Amino acid sequence: MMxxxxxxxxxxxxxxxxxxxxxxxxxxxxDMISAFPIPLAFIGAKYDEFQNFESEDRRQIVKVLRFxxxxxxxxxxxxxxxxxxxxxxxxxxxGHLAFGTANNKGMITDHSKPIFVAHGEDSFEEIGPPPQxxxxxxxxxxxxxxxxxxxxxxxIYKQKELNLEQEADNSSDALFAEKAIDKYIEQKNRDLxxxxxxxxxxxxxxxx
Numbered sequence: 001m002m003x004x005x006x007x008x009x010x011x012x013x014x015x016x017x018x019x020x021x022x023x024x025x026x027x028x029x030x031d032m033i034s035a036f037p038i039p040l041a042f043i044g045a046k047y048d049e050f051q052n053f054e055s056e057d058r059r060q061i062v063k064v065l066r067f068x069x070x071x072x073x074x075x076x077x078x079x080x081x082x083x084x085x086x087x088x089x090x091x092x093x094x095g096h097l098a099f100g101t102a103n104n105k106g107m108i109t110d111h112s113k114p115i116f117v118a119h120g121e122d123s124f125e126e127i128g129p130p131p132q133x134x135x136x137x138x139x140x141x142x143x144x145x146x147x148x149x150x151x152x153x154x155x156i157y158k159q160k161e162l163n164l165e166q167e168a169d170n171s172s173d174a175l176f177a178e179k180a181i182d183k184y185i186e187q188k189n190r191d192l193x194x195x196x197x198x199x200x201x202x203x204x205x206x207x208x
Contacts, residue, residue: 012199024073027120032145035073039097039119042069043090047080047114055112060131062111064153067130070122071146075103078114086114098187131156 020035027033042065044050050058069076079090089104096103108116109126124145130152 012195020073024120027073027123029070029124032124033071033073034146040072040074041093041097042074042076043093044076044078044115045080047078047086048082050078051114059111060156062109062115063127063131064149065115066109066117066122066127067124067145067149069117069119070124070127073119075119076115076117076122078116080114083114089114089116 016037020037023039024030024033024035044065050061053061065076068074075093077089077093078086080086092101092104095101103118104116105118105121106116107118107121108114109122130149
C-alpha cells in the first residue's frame, strides 16, 4: 500500500514517513529502530490463558515481544476480553489509534502482570540481550538485531514449517475474533484504499 500511495500521492507518502520518524524522535535507540510507517500495536490477546503459562516461558515471550514492539516503534498491550481492566485499556489504545485520542503512557514490564508498553518508552538496554543461542553458527549468521532475536526465539520455540499457500486466513475465523480490533483493522484498510483511489482519480482528472 505504501508503494501505491507513493505513486499516487508522493506528498502524503512523505508526510507518513515524517510522522513515523517523529514518533521515535525522543528515543535514544532511534538510530537502531525501524519504525512502521503508520501507528502500530502488538496485542497479546487471551491474557487470561497466557497468565497460566510457566513463569520462564512468560518471561522469555515477554522479552521477545518487547524487542519486536520497540524495534518497530509499536505499542505493546496484553489483552483479554474476559478481564475488565484489560478491555478498558484495549479500548483506550484502539481509540488512540483510530481517532487520535489520548494514549496511556508508561510501562508495565513485569512478566507476572499484563504487559503494557507505550511506543518509544522502552529501550534495548532495558530489554536486555536475547536468550543465549545454542547454535554457534547462528551467532555468526546474525548480522543485525532482528535476525539475532528471531534466531534466539526459534532456538527456544521450534517453529513448525507451514505451507503458506494452503494456510487459511484466520482473520475471519470466529475462534480468532476480537471484535474491536477486527473492526478497527477493517475500517483503516477501507480508509486507506479509499484515500489512494480518490487521489489517483483526482490526479487522472488533472492530467486529463
